[in-house]
Amino acid sequence: xxxxxxxxxxxPNGIADRLTPSQLDAVLAHEMxxxxxxxxxxxxxxxxxxxxxxxxxxxxxxxxxxVEERERACDETVLQSGRDAEAYAEGILSVCKSYVESxxxxxxxxxxxxxxxxxxxxxxxxxxxxxxxxxxxxxxSTVAMLALALPIAFGFLRIPEVLAEPQASVSxxxxxxxxxxxxxxxxxxxxxxxxxxxxxxxxxxxxAGDYLAPTGGLFTANFPLVVYxxxxxxxxxxxxxxxxxxxxxxxWAATQMxxxxxxxxSSNPTKDQYRLMMQSLLADRFKLASHIEQxxxxxxxxxxxNPGTLAARGVSPDA
Numbered sequence: 622x623x624x625x626x627x628x629x630x631x632x633p634n635g636i637a638d639r640l641t642p643s644q645l646d647a648v649l650a651h652e653m654x655x656x657x658x659x660x661x662x663x664x665x666x667x668x669x670x671x672x673x674x675x676x677x678x679x680x681x682x683x684x685x686x687x688v689e690e691r692e693r694a695c696d697e698t699v700l701q702s703g704r705d706a707e708a709y710a711e712g713i714l715s716v717c718k719s720y721v722e723s724x725x726x727x728x729x730x731x732x733x734x735x736x737x738x739x740x741x742x743x744x745x746x747x748x749x750x751x752x753x754x755x756x757x758x759x760x761x762s763t764v765a766m767l768a769l770a771l772p773i774a775f776g777f778l779r780i781p782e783v784l785a786e787p788q789a790s791v792s793x794x795x796x797x798x799x800x801x802x803x804x805x806x807x808x809x810x811x812x813x814x815x816x817x818x819x820x821x822x823x824x825x826x827x828x829a830g831d832y833l834a835p836t837g838g839l840f841t842a843n844f845p846l847v848v849y850x851x852x853x854x855x856x857x858x859x860x861x862x863x864x865x866x867x868x869x870x871x872x873w874a875a876t877q878m879x880x881x882x883x884x885x886x887s888s889n890p891t892k893d894q895y896r897l898m899m900q901s902l903l904a905d906r907f908k909l910a911s912h913i914e915q916x917x918x919x920x921x922x923x924x925x926x927n928p929g930t931l932a933a934r935g936v937s938p939d940a
Contacts, residue, residue, distance in 0.1 A: 625661045636716070644712030647704045654695040663687065670769075677772045696743055710743045797855060801893035806901040807840070810883035815843055819878055825892070827852045833892040838885040840895060846874040846907065849881070853899035854911065865916070 630652050637645060655661070667684055674680045699709055717736060823842030825833055829851075842849070847863075847870060856862060867875055885898060903909040 625659075625665055628656050628659075628661055630656070633716075640712055640715055641708065643705060643708040644715065647699055647709035648712045648716060650699045650702060650704060651695045651709075654698045655691070658691065658694065660691045663691070674772050679768055679771075683768060692739060693742070696739060700743065706743050710740050713740065713743075797893050798897065801891060801897055803897070804901065805890075805894055805897040807883040807898045808886040810881065810902055810906075812879055812881050812902070812906045815878035815880050819843060819880075821845075821848075821878060825895070829855050829857045831892055833895075835889065838888040838890065840881065840883040840885065840898070843878055843880045845876060845878055846870070849879070849899060849903060850874075850909065853896050853903055855893070855896055 630649075640648065664687070667680075667687060671680050671684065696709075700706055713736070821844050823844070824836055824839060825842075827842065827844065827848055847867060850856075850866065850870075851863075856866065881902070883898070883902065885895070887894070890898070900911075
């Protein structure tokens with residue numbers, strides 16, 4: 622069955638020659654049940670839910686249960702109509718043996734769900750539909766509401782944690798060096814000037830973030846000196862910070878590329894530990910000396926001029 626608002630029943634060419642009249646009648650009754658239940662519309666709606674809540678495992682589990690239950694409901698309807706169970710089961714098997722079904726989303730078919738389980742259920746003597754009493758309807762409604770409400774509630778619970786991350790990151794930036802282990806050095810390292818025009822890159826991201834894919838204790842990179850310094854001291858290198866750093870370095874530090882190949886004594890150091898090793902390497906090979914100082918620089922701040930109206934103005938930190 623293809624389509625959502627005006628579903629069309631597609632029959633494979635020659636199916637009437639492969640099925641007996643009673644088998645074909647049962648198969649058609651199954652498909653017409655899909656049409657009356659608007660199962661393709663239900664599947665399309667769930668696809669939208671999957672796209673929005675793709676991170677929620679329960680949503681993907683529900684999809685498999687929807688396919689199983691919609692086939693079970695149609696099977697129950699066919700059997701309740703008085704059609705022969707054996708002819709119906711043989712018709713399903715004949716369709717599956719004679720035709721290959723394409724795995725298309727939002728399309729209902731006679732061969733959906735667990736085929737073996739369905740055939741066993743159809744041929745069972747006690748294969749009767751069990752209706753939904755009031756208790757089951759309440760339980761089903763509660764489960765449906767929880768499936769939608771839980772991911773939304775989880776998002777709201779995460780809001781205070783997300784809002785607190787900037788303050789927490791400032792604290793981590795101030796004390797990351799002693800936490801990472803203080804003074805560390807590479808076990809062995811090679812530094813050489815790169816050829817002009819060589820491409821930059823390495824086996825890890827040189828930004829101020831903490832994510833690090835496993836490297837096996839190896840460090841390889843090809844960057845200008847200023848990038849290594851920013852990496853070693855966990856600088857974000859925004860416009861103002863980069864300008865201050867470049868003013869204190871020779872001009873070639875931003876243009877001359879250096880290839881670094883090094884190995885750590887540990888096979889799984891953290892990114893902050895790599896930073897500490899880079900600090901030692903810079904001090905040893907480039908005679909880099911560093912100190913921390915505080916400067917007041919202009920910033921942009923957002924302030925309420927009128928209730929509900931934001932305006933930007935240039936202020937100094939001590940304003």
